[in-house]
Amino acid sequence: KQEVTQIPAALSVPEGENLVLNCSFTDSAIYNLQWFRQDPGKGLTSLLLIQSSQREQTSGRLNASLDKSSGRSTLYIAASQPGDSATYLCAVSSVDSNYQLIWGAGTKLIIKP
Amino acid sequence: EAQVTQNPRYLITVTGKKLTVTCSQNMNHEYMSWYRQDPGLGLRQIYYSMNVEVTDKGDVPEGYKVSRKEKRNFPLILESPSPNQTSLYFCASSLGANTEAFFGQGTRLTVV
Numbered sequence: 001k002q003e004v005t006q007i008p009a010a011l012s013v014p015e016g017e018n019l020v021l022n023c024s025f026t027d028s029a030i031y032n033l034q035w036f037r038q039d040p041g042k043g044l045t046s047l048l049l050i051q052s053s054q055r056e057q058t059s060g061r062l063n064a065s066l067d068k069s070s071g072r073s074t075l076y077i078a079a080s081q082p083g084d085s086a087t088y089l090c091a092v093s094s095v096d097s098n099y100q101l102i103w104g105a106g107t108k109l110i111i112k113p
Numbered sequence: 114e115a116q117v118t119q120n121p122r123y124l125i126t127v128t129g130k131k132l133t134v135t136c137s138q139n140m141n142h143e144y145m146s147w148y149r150q151d152p153g154l155g156l157r158q159i160y161y162s163m164n165v166e167v168t169d170k171g172d173v174p175e176g177y178k179v180s181r182k183e184k185r186n187f188p189l190i191l192e193s194p195s196p197n198q199t200s201l202y203f204c205a206s207s208l209g210a211n212t213e214a215f216f217g218q219g220t221r222l223t224v225v
Contacts, residue, residue, distance in 0.1 A: 031211035044216035093211050103156040
């Protein structure tokens with residue numbers, strides 16, 4: 001059964017730094033991987049979706065990569081800002097999961113001014 | 114504006130009192146689903162629907178019902194809520210099962 005892991009659970013960095021969040025999954029038979037952002041008391045915002053045939057996706061200061069064979073994805077945030085502070089979640093849609101998203105536990109990111 | 118709308122945002126109720134959390138999307142999406150989010154357990158799927166009148170169980174369906182009579186609406190029904198259903202609930206929709214998912218703002222439910 002697909003399992004998704006995110007490390008670290010929490011990360012605190014000074015403003016302006018580039019940073020990388022990690023997501024790993026156990027079964028490489030996936031349809032896609034999505035990165036989401038969750039702010040306290042608010043919903044989930046989709047950041048990037050990478051199809052299984054793609055290697056990376058970019059949106060503004062965000063870049064997500066996918067290495068399906070090794071079961072890993074990274075979310076790169078350039079020039080971090082205090083407004084980037086949130087919990088970042090990755091979710092996988094895999095062949096054996098009956099179309100449901102399998103979620104990691106998230107990385108809580110704090111950007112210090 | 115394309116969006117998924119859940120109501121209510123916050124709800125406190127008593128054990129056994131039936132309640133419905135509504136979910137509506139305006140993107141003509143076929144696929145809709147409900148998740149609950151609990152500390153330490155992450156997000157888990159309750160039910161999903163591939164299209165009108167087509168629904169199926171997710172990982173944690175016990176104690177919940179859903180219906181999909183119209184494409185845009187996918188209400189979550191708790192016939193007899195219990196305290197272990199206290200959680201943060203999210204509704205999501207997508208064009209297909211494996212396309213980008215859009216989420217509602219969440220419903221924080223407390224059952225006392």
